[in-house]
Amino acid sequence: MKRDLICIACPVGCRLEVEYDENNRQPDKIKVTGNRCPKGEIYGKEEILSPKRVVTATVEIDSRLQPRLPVKTSAPIDKNLIFDLLKFIYRLKIRPPVRIGDTIVRNFKNTGVDVVATFNLLE
């Protein structure tokens, strides 16, 4: 199989061609070309084996300044978990003060990925 991807590991956006065997998805059997650096090869292989994304969202906050607080994952998370993560986040209601980088959700489903605030909301 062949897949054309655009590497999202940096703003250059290299066009990758990834060749792999649908029945034997071993990292060393996946061939990535078009990458300008090793990160592209890692990204291309990961997209075939276990695609991940950074997730951004908002959490309800009990503040008189604004109703929702922007948050994001501390690292890319498995695409299969994104729906569960968003469901979890949208059920939360937190209270100020919150500072950029504060952990809102710790180690979601033992992935090692947290959800952190990306905005200061102190009252």
Ligand code: SF4
């Ligand atoms: S392969 Fe390297 S240079 Fe190209 S987009 Fe990915 S990270 Fe950037």
